[in-house]
Amino acid sequence: MVDRDPERCIECQVCVNQCSFDVHYYDAEDDEVRSHEENCVGCHRCAVFCPTQALTIRRNPLDYRENYNWRPEAIEDVIKQAETGGVLLTGMGNDKGYRIYWDHLVLNASQVTNPSIDPLREPMELTTWLGRKPDRVELAPDSIDLKTELSPQVKLEIPVMFSAMSYGAVSLNVHESLARAATEAGTLWNTGEGGLHPRLYQYGANTIVQVASGRFGVHPEYLNIARAVEIKIGQGAKPGIGGHLPGEKVSREVSLTRMIPQGTDALSPAPHHDIYSIEDLAQLIYALKEATNYQKPILVKIAAVHNSAAIASGMVRAGADIIVLDGLRGSTGAAPKIIRDNVGIPIELALASVDSRLRQEGIRNQASVVIAGGIRTSGDVTKAIALGADAVYIATSALIALGCHVCQQCHTGKCAWGICTTDPALTKRVNPEIGARRLTNLLHSWSLEIKDMLGGMGINAVESLRGNRLHLRAVGLTDTELEILGVKMAGS
Amino acid sequence: MYNINQVNNPHHDDKLIEACSLFGMMDTTGRRFSGRDIVRAIANMHVRGNGLGGGFAVYGLYPEYDDAYAFHVMYLSQEGRVNTEAFLKQKFYLLHAEDVPTQPIPAIVNPPSVWRYFLEADSQKCDGQSPDDYVVDRVMEINASIKDAFVFSSGKNMAVFKGVGYPEDIASYFCLTQYEGYLWVAHGRFPTNTPGWWGGAHPFNILDWTVVHNGEISSYGINQRRLEEFGYPCTMHTDTEVIAYAVDLLMRKHHLPVEIMAKVLAPPFWSNIERRPPDEQNLLRTLRQVYGSLMLNGPFTTVIAHHGEMIGFTDRIRLRPLTVGVKGSMLYLSSEEAAIRLICPDLDRAWIPMGGEPIVGRLGRSNIQC
Ligand code: SF4
Ligand code: SF4
Numbered sequence: 001m002v003d004r005d006p007e008r009c010i011e012c013q014v015c016v017n018q019c020s021f022d023v024h025y026y027d028a029e030d031d032e033v034r035s036h037e038e039n040c041v042g043c044h045r046c047a048v049f050c051p052t053q054a055l056t057i058r059r060n061p062l063d064y065r066e067n068y069n070w071r072p073e074a075i076e077d078v079i080k081q082a083e084t085g086g087v088l089l090t091g092m093g094n095d096k097g098y099r100i101y102w103d104h105l106v107l108n109a110s111q112v113t114n115p116s117i118d119p120l121r122e123p124m125e126l127t128t129w130l131g132r133k134p135d136r137v138e139l140a141p142d143s144i145d146l147k148t149e150l151s152p153q154v155k156l157e158i159p160v161m162f163s164a165m166s167y168g169a170v171s172l173n174v175h176e177s178l179a180r181a182a183t184e185a186g187t188l189w190n191t192g193e194g195g196l197h198p199r200l201y202q203y204g205a206n207t208i209v210q211v212a213s214g215r216f217g218v219h220p221e222y223l224n225i226a227r228a229v230e231i232k233i234g235q236g237a238k239p240g241i242g243g244h245l246p247g248e249k250v251s252r253e254v255s256l257t258r259m260i261p262q263g264t265d266a267l268s269p270a271p272h273h274d275i276y277s278i279e280d281l282a283q284l285i286y287a288l289k290e291a292t293n294y295q296k297p298i299l300v301k302i303a304a305v306h307n308s309a310a311i312a313s314g315m316v317r318a319g320a321d322i323i324v325l326d327g328l329r330g331s332t333g334a335a336p337k338i339i340r341d342n343v344g345i346p347i348e349l350a351l352a353s354v355d356s357r358l359r360q361e362g363i364r365n366q367a368s369v370v371i372a373g374g375i376r377t378s379g380d381v382t383k384a385i386a387l388g389a390d391a392v393y394i395a396t397s398a399l400i401a402l403g404c405h406v407c408q409q410c411h412t413g414k415c416a417w418g419i420c421t422t423d424p425a426l427t428k429r430v431n432p433e434i435g436a437r438r439l440t441n442l443l444h445s446w447s448l449e450i451k452d453m454l455g456g457m458g459i460n461a462v463e464s465l466r467g468n469r470l471h472l473r474a475v476g477l478t479d480t481e482l483e484i485l486g487v488k489m490a491g492s
Numbered sequence: 493m494y495n496i497n498q499v500n501n502p503h504h505d506d507k508l509i510e511a512c513s514l515f516g517m518m519d520t521t522g523r524r525f526s527g528r529d530i531v532r533a534i535a536n537m538h539v540r541g542n543g544l545g546g547g548f549a550v551y552g553l554y555p556e557y558d559d560a561y562a563f564h565v566m567y568l569s570q571e572g573r574v575n576t577e578a579f580l581k582q583k584f585y586l587l588h589a590e591d592v593p594t595q596p597i598p599a600i601v602n603p604p605s606v607w608r609y610f611l612e613a614d615s616q617k618c619d620g621q622s623p624d625d626y627v628v629d630r631v632m633e634i635n636a637s638i639k640d641a642f643v644f645s646s647g648k649n650m651a652v653f654k655g656v657g658y659p660e661d662i663a664s665y666f667c668l669t670q671y672e673g674y675l676w677v678a679h680g681r682f683p684t685n686t687p688g689w690w691g692g693a694h695p696f697n698i699l700d701w702t703v704v705h706n707g708e709i710s711s712y713g714i715n716q717r718r719l720e721e722f723g724y725p726c727t728m729h730t731d732t733e734v735i736a737y738a739v740d741l742l743m744r745k746h747h748l749p750v751e752i753m754a755k756v757l758a759p760p761f762w763s764n765i766e767r768r769p770p771d772e773q774n775l776l777r778t779l780r781q782v783y784g785s786l787m788l789n790g791p792f793t794t795v796i797a798h799h800g801e802m803i804g805f806t807d808r809i810r811l812r813p814l815t816v817g818v819k820g821s822m823l824y825l826s827s828e829e830a831a832i833r834l835i836c837p838d839l840d841r842a843w844i845p846m847g848g849e850p851i852v853g854r855l856g857r858s859n860i861q862c
Contacts, residue, residue: 025700114708114791115811122809126764129781135722136746137782144752146775153781362721365782458710460809462786470713 008054015046040273043407045416093331101348112456119451157186163393166192169333177435179203195257208442214268230299236330239303243268282318297321304350309357334411339348355388378446527668533676535660545681545693546662547654549702550673560610564644572640584611599661642691647700650697654693679704707792707832760850800855810847822852
């Protein structure tokens with residue numbers, strides 16, 4: 001509901017121009033700015049930009065009769081489907097009340113028997129190397145000459161990377177903001193499946209390029225310019241289904257980068273049509289390794305699903321150097337609502353079981369584990385590392401740093417914050433210079449916070465926390481949950 | 493089944509938390525000397541322990557049986573001894589067995605009996621395993637499955653004497669001034685969450701490796717998980733056990749020299765690595781990348797000994813003390829400098845090493861490497 005305080009409104013029409021959902025309009029006859037409140041998505045663009053703070057956006061109090069089963073969302077979805085006969089689309093991540101395990105895990109701190117370490121006075125290391133590692137180092141006999149040669153490793157200054165968001169789903173300015181911030185902060189960003197605009201080739205050393213089922217924008221230069229290549233099998237927001245970029249979003253530039261005709265729908269099939277089993281995955285991994293002369297680690301990303309542990313073990317054996325698990329709360333530019341809200345498992349459980357399984361099989365060192373899907377704070381990052389992750393991907397938090405207010409309208413192409421859109425009038429709302437600075441700030445503040453937490457635990461290098469579940473305790477979980485997480489109850 | 497964990501860690505804590513004093517001394521010419529001085533030195537650090545554990549390791553102890561595995565085994569009952577001896581006779585060739593001589597003193601209450609055995613194992617007994625691996629497995633078997641028996645030490649020409657009490661009391665109880673060795677290590681313990689039992693005192697031993705340690709490793713959780721992947725179940729829940737297994741893995745199984753092993757357990761900072769020449773950089777980087785989960789984090793000082801070698805180092809930022817003293821061919825490592833000065837007032841040199849920097853004393857090498 002849009003509340004406009006007439007005492008404050010000066011009819012400047014900023015809100016009219018800012019709103020991409022046609023909520024505000026100017027009535028010339030009455031010389032008054034009015035609202036079509038039914039269009040409001042709650043993105044706050046107008047409220048933030050109104051010069052006189054005349055606007056308040058509130059939840060619409062028009063309630064249905066109370067019903068725990070038939071909540072407004074369920075009723076409205078049925079109505080929409082009755083009108084359109086189609087699949088309901090949505091944006092962003094699962095917004096349902098599934099248990100967020102991060103909020104049931106707490107971290108440890110040193111008291112008396114060992115000292116905490118002060119990051120302001122002592123070095124504190126977050127440096128993380130992603131890639132396949134052997135179980136031992138070999139030296140030439142009777143010397144300290146190194147015989148072991150590692151397969152390619154990627155260095156991260158902070159174990160947080162920007163997750164895949166394709167050009168087309170987000171704007172070029174967003175891509176550029178991410179690329180510049182990753183370069184500055186010493187981490188990686190990910191192109192998503194829509195190719196890489198040539199303007200951004202200069203950031204290749206900090207870029208992960210994605211190869212997805214649609215193969216959009218994949219060519220030798222694209223692969224070789226990157227630091228690492230990611231095969232996308234699945235996405236947490238829509239496990240088991242492909243992608244769909246509507247033709248309206250396929251502008252000239254997007255079409256060039258994706259290598260498809262302008263204005264055509266970009267459809268990624270649900271499976272890779274050359275991967276129907278694990279040995280096919282191995283072939284694609286090695287095809288990409290061949291194409292990049294064994295210079296780049298290959299990531300394989302799956303959505304977290306019931307058998308993640310077994311699948312992950314197969315992926316490691318198939319040659320993946322880094323495995324990526326994208327959880328139930330992972331976001332999307334567009335996905336069928338029913339899939340986003342009902343398919344997949346929480347990332348915390350997937351991570352714990354994958355890390356445990358790889359260790360049981362003695363192959364955990366052979367691949368790094370990266371997780372994605374709903375990481376909100378440096379606390380979540382730190383807990384993820386303690387559970388067993390080498391690094392995490394963030395996307396929604398990065399977009400929030402760029403202005404996103406999580407209004408879940410990404411699929412409409414009308415993002416009022418100029419993020420999830422290719423409309424030039426809107427995309428210019430993100431300035432890559434400012435965007436990069438805000439993202440770098442975010443990573444910087446998280447790295448300070450992670451260092452504080454590490455120091456508190458008496459640890460001065462992140463590898464001593466990785467998989468160190470003794471530094472976690474749980475609050476309010478069942479025995480089965482504790483067992484899967486491999487964490488003890490607080491107090492025990 | 494005899495549950496070590498139940499005795500050792502009755503509260504089921506993540507691990508045992510303790511602080512301590514440690515002392516090591518070695519004559520790098522191999523000259524053997526008695527335990528008199530080390531007992532005085534460790535007694536000088538009395539207040540660093542709380543009487544819940546003291547122990548010694550002695551190398552060059554049994555020259556008459558220098559090629560046999562010397563087992564020191566503790567028994568809580570006659571039955572434990574009968575079963576263990578039957579087991580040993582079946583699995584090894586028994587050269588000699590005897591009760592370890594003791595001298596009852598008021599400070600030592602209710603001691604278990606301790607016996608020593610000199611054992612040999614040939615390829616027929618070992619059934620395809622290397623003798624060392626075979627011995628490790630049999631020791632684990634005794635500790636895990638024979639009731640009321642616990643192996644203190646199992647190396648050749650060396651032994652561990654330990655128990656519940658202050659180290660100087662343990663020394664009088666086992667009459668340590670009557671033994672001679674070229675390398676001695678001592679430990680006084682201050683545990684906080686274990687009642688203290690004889691097997692849980694330090695040094696911790698596996699084959700001829702002994703480890704004493706002062707500290708609390710905050711990386712314990714991941715160290716232990718990583719070692720389990722390599723087939724070392726950590727049943728004692730102590731940092732010392734984790735260090736011992738890591739050393740065994742790195743040096744015996746992965747054939748890394750002692751200085752490299754120290755770089756795995758207490759690696760230099762990345763910023764420091766980047767300043768080294770390219771080859772060294774590459775080596776140190778690879779070690780950290782591959783063995784990151786074995787890095788020991790948090791405060792510790794450790795002294796690790798095996799035949800012919802004694803090595804001491806602290807954590808990377810030296811959160812626990814270590815002082816080195818050198819006099820001629822003698823090398824001293826101690827929690828406190830005063831303890832060294834007490835037994836050797838005219839040291840050639842005494843210093844505090846940098847965090848993570850290993851101090852190595854090696855038989856036959858007169859200059860101490862540092
Ligand atoms: S932006 Fe604010 S002041 Fe301007 S027209 Fe809208 S409500 Fe009125
Ligand atoms: S990206 Fe834009 S459309 Fe999507 S949730 Fe954020 S503000 Fe809304």
